[in-house]
Amino acid sequence: MIAIYVCAGIAVYAALRVIFQRNTMRKLPFLNVVSFAVTGIIALLLPHPITIAAAAAYFVGSTLESNAIASTWAGGMKKDE
Amino acid sequence: MNEFVLVACTILVLIGTAAAMLERDPFNKLISLSIMISGIFPFIIDRGFLDVAIATALIAPLSTIFILMVCRRMPA
Numbered sequence: 001m002i003a004i005y006v007c008a009g010i011a012v013y014a015a016l017r018v019i020f021q022r023n024t025m026r027k028l029p030f031l032n033v034v035s036f037a038v039t040g041i042i043a044l045l046l047p048h049p050i051t052i053a054a055a056a057a058y059f060v061g062s063t064l065e066s067n068a069i070a071s072t073w074a075g076g077m078k079k080d081e
Numbered sequence: 082m083n084e085f086v087l088v089a090c091t092i093l094v095l096i097g098t099a100a101a102m103l104e105r106d107p108f109n110k111l112i113s114l115s116i117m118i119s120g121i122f123p124f125i126i127d128r129g130f131l132d133v134a135i136a137t138a139l140i141a142p143l144s145t146i147f148i149l150m151v152c153r154r155m156p157a
Contacts, residue, residue: 051131
């Protein structure tokens with residue numbers, strides 16, 4: 001029972017760090033921390049076998065999202081030639 | 082869901098919404114929207130709608146990627 005409390009505390013702390021950080025590049029690692037903590041909450045919340053599939057889907061989706069934001073902010077793919 | 086986790090997820094939704102309203106930069110707005118969507122997932126899971134949660138987890142990043150195509154930074 002203590003594990004889900006730790007995950008919730010980490011999620012709120014990382015979200016506050018994201019909000020009060022002014023540099024966009026420094027926001028993105030804490031966005032990943034929020035995603036990991038929410039994945040932990042989802043996996044621990046409901047004792048059902050499909051819950052782990054939902055947690056895995058959320059993990060993949062949120063990591064893809066934050067990496068897409070980081071890649072676009074850094075300039076995207078360079079057009080050579 | 083007990084009270085501590087409920088309050089934590091509510092805080093995530095509220096500060097994500099407030100930051101999405103107050104930010105000026107489009108990338109910071111997208112980051113705040115991502116925090117808001119993170120906050121609603123434990124509420125969907127808590128009711129037992131696991132298929133809805135899986136579909137939402139796969140569709141929400143696609144919408145973010147479509148918005149990112151619009152707000153790409155211009156080369157300096």
